[in-house]
Amino acid sequence: MASYKDKGIKMTPQRMAIMEFLDGNPDHPSAEDIYMEVKEKYPMMSFATVYKTIEVLKSRGYLLELTIDPERRRYDPDTRHHHHLICVDCKKIVDIYGDFPVNVPEEAQESFELVGNHIEFYGICPECKKERRKNNGNIQM
Amino acid sequence: MASYKDKGIKMTPQRMAIMEFLDGNPDHPSAEDIYMEVKEKYPMMSFATVYKTIEVLKSRGYLLELTIDPERRRYDPDTRHHHHLICVDCKKIVDIYGDFPVNVPEEAQESFELVGNHIEFYGICPECKKERRKNNGNIQM
DNA sequence: TCTATCTCAATAATGATTATCCTTAAATAA
DNA sequence: TTATTTAAGGATAATCATTATTGAGATAGA
Known part of the structure; x- marks a missing residue:
């Protein structure tokens, strides 16, 4: 912008x-x-x-x-069209660029007029990974 | 359940x-x-x-x-693991089953530990398509 | 059946977002 | 530059979804 x-x-x-x-x-x-x-x-x-x-x-x-x-x-x-990867612990969001071949099945294509898509990837970010390791030493999850 | x-x-x-x-x-x-x-x-x-x-x-x-x-x-x-198609007009959500080959780029894979993904497809459902056609007759959008 | 514990229901509290309303500032043209 | 029009700002109230609280009542196991 x-x-x-x-x-x-x-x-x-x-x-x-x-x-x-x-x-x-x-x-x-x-x-x-x-x-x-x-x-x-x-x-x-x-x-x-x-x-x-x-x-x-x-x-x-x-x-x-x-x-x-x-x-x-x-x-x-x-x-721009892009996707996101979100940390399930701290909710940090990072951008993911790239084209992914995602096409909905026939039956949905027929009835709906498709206008776009968005992929959410879920993961654990480096900081939270570290945090989890630390906590596993004392507290069981 | x-x-x-x-x-x-x-x-x-x-x-x-x-x-x-x-x-x-x-x-x-x-x-x-x-x-x-x-x-x-x-x-x-x-x-x-x-x-x-x-x-x-x-x-x-x-x-x-x-x-x-x-x-x-x-x-x-x-x-079960599945995805969703949402009508951008009426917000109706329908289930989309199927495996899609989505892998995040290397750089994200290295730092984040991936735990899942979810694809949102956007579209216009049959009812809203009809509604839009009807409205286009009188009102310009 | 008895009793400790969990759940219910009503309601208050919270937190994000939106609406209101009056004042003030920005854009445009004289 | 100044006047005029129009939209934006700020304070605050209102709204809406969700969560927390609390006393009364129901449930499950002994």
Whole structure:
């Protein structure tokens, strides 16, 4: 989401700060993550503004909403088609690029008009692997 | 989730009603869907009981929680590994069985310990296709 | 049947998200 | 630059799904 200027979005310091934070951000932040971070620079920032800006960016196609984490919605500024790998422990999300040959069976193809797909990979990230090993020393899981 | 009896779950009429409703149910109902339906038979049913029963079933592995619909959590009594096709209009979810050759790239494999995957297919269901055609006659989208 | 324990139901609490409403700032054109 | 229009910001209330609490009642095993 490189050029906001000429997209018909009214620019404000708040929006610029949010967009700047999101641009190229690989962390799939939640609304709260965005709020917390941007408030550092702009202490007058309101939570409502974060949600409203998310809505604008989403509706214009500059931001994807991820429904991976059941606790909260998370956002991805990379709008290219890609997939995600999520740590089942800490919920960290990393991007997975690549084409996977996934075609639904005939019967579904006939009735539904397919428009896309998204693969969620589940795993345990390096940090949580370490954490688990440590805990296995004392606590049994 | 055929045999609840010998799973160490204390049986009550409420739980039996919920389990009966879920057993073989292909609709991926939400907590509210379950509540609404089961309340017909058991008007004294409380919403809290639905959530608690869901929790018990989930923790014992008899029920999967789907994080596909950003509005609400939905539940799947089919705990076999399978995938889902969701209608982007009405959010109807249908099961997709089949093995898909999806392997994450090397770099992710090295760091993460993979434990599973889930493919979400997006499409437009027959009913919504019809609805869209109808609307295109008058309203432009 | 008795009793310890678990479950129920009602309701309060929480947490994320959305809506409201008035003020203020940005864009556009004179 | 300034005036005017229009949309955005901020504070806060409202909403909605989900979770926690608690006293009363039911269940299962002795």
